[in-house]
Amino acid sequence: MSGLTPGFRGHRRIESDRVPPGQYLTEDFPVLSAGPTPSIGTDDWTFTVVAETGERHVWDWRQFAALPQETPTADIHCVTRWSKLDTTWKGVSIDTLLAEVDTTADFAVVHTFDGYTTNMPFADITDGQAWVVTEYEGEPLAAEHGGPARFLLPHLYFWKSAKWVSAITLHDEDNPGFWERAGYHDYGDPWLEQRYQSGW
Ligand SMILES: Nc1nc2c(c(=O)[nH]1)N[C@H]1C(S)=C(S)[C@@H](COP(=O)(O)O)O[C@H]1N2
Ligand SMILES: [Mo]
Numbered sequence: 001m002s003g004l005t006p007g008f009r010g011h012r013r014i015e016s017d018r019v020p021p022g023q024y025l026t027e028d029f030p031v032l033s034a035g036p037t038p039s040i041g042t043d044d045w046t047f048t049v050v051a052e053t054g055e056r057h058v059w060d061w062r063q064f065a066a067l068p069q070e071t072p073t074a075d076i077h078c079v080t081r082w083s084k085l086d087t088t089w090k091g092v093s094i095d096t097l098l099a100e101v102d103t104t105a106d107f108a109v110v111h112t113f114d115g116y117t118t119n120m121p122f123a124d125i126t127d128g129q130a131w132v133v134t135e136y137e138g139e140p141l142a143a144e145h146g147g148p149a150r151f152l153l154p155h156l157y158f159w160k161s162a163k164w165v166s167a168i169t170l171h172d173e174d175n176p177g178f179w180e181r182a183g184y185h186d187y188g189d190p191w192l193e194q195r196y197q198s199g200w
Contacts, residue, residue, distance in 0.1 A: 018075055020190040023083040030082060031144045034178065038114045038164055042148050047132060048167040051103045059097075061148070064132075067092045072131055074154035076161070077190035089152055091133030094125045094168070105170035109177060110151045113164040118177035119186070120153065120160055122170060129155060132165055157188040157195070 019025055042061040049057045059067070071090050077083045105122045124130070131152045134141055141147035146163025153160045159179050180186050185194035 018085055019083050020077055021193050023077055023081050023190065026082040026084055028082075029084065029145065030078070030080075032078065032080065032158075033144070033163065034116060035114055037144050039143065040113050040148055040164055045148050047097075047149065047165070049097055049101055050167065050169045051101050052105045052170050052172055053102065055102060057097070057101060064092065064149075065134075067096055070131060072133075072152065072154075074152065076154050076158050078158040079184065079188070079195050083190075087154075088137055089131065089133040090135035090138075091131040091149070091152065093128060094130040094132070095128065097132065097168070098126065101170075103170050105172060107171045107174045109169045109171065109175050110160075110162045110165060111167040111169065112162045113166045116162055116164075116178050117175075118151075118160045118162050119175055119180055120156065121174075121187075124156065125153065125168070129153065155189075157185075157190050159184060160188055 045061045047059050047064055069090055070093050071088065073086055073088050075083060075085045076087055103122075107119060108122050108125050109117055109119050111117055132149050133152045134147075134149045136142070136145060141150060146161075146165070149165055151160070151162045151165045151168075174186065176186060183197050185196055188194050
């Protein structure tokens, strides 16, 4: 059936354009955590932004749910080489969370309820590139995937998308996070295969 084969191959070619070098596609959603899954109730949950000046903004679960919500669709890429296309999420853009924050920071650190941290340039979390998400594929985010809320920064390797997110702190200088201090790349661009610091 020569009419079908080229179409099928065309589809595959388009998909592979979305898979960074050294990655394979998976339909599963593997769980990768450095420690046990913490149990965080929405009654105890807060999210905090701390600017480099010390200015703080805090939202509880109800206040957070009342913020404008977005439904990003994203391709995600784990440094352990799996990628997943067209994942769908619901949450609040970091632009919304930073709207009232007076900052000239160059770097950010994302913090979690289990003590994990990850760093990135401030420019990478603005302009519709990052969210705090509370739903995955139309359902409340499962605890093992970071529920009640995780950070979502899909253009960098997925270790930057911290689960059980609690805060973002803004800084004038770079402060490497948990995996970055352990030898993972400081930036982590999957298209440039920035998996580990040079020397690894
Ligand atoms: N708090 C926290 N967030 C984390 C991690 C972690 O160990 N603790 N692991 C990271 C890594 S290495 C990856 S690949 C993704 C995995 O997310 P998943 O378990 O939902 O697939 O979460 C990231 N976020
Ligand atoms: Mo990972």
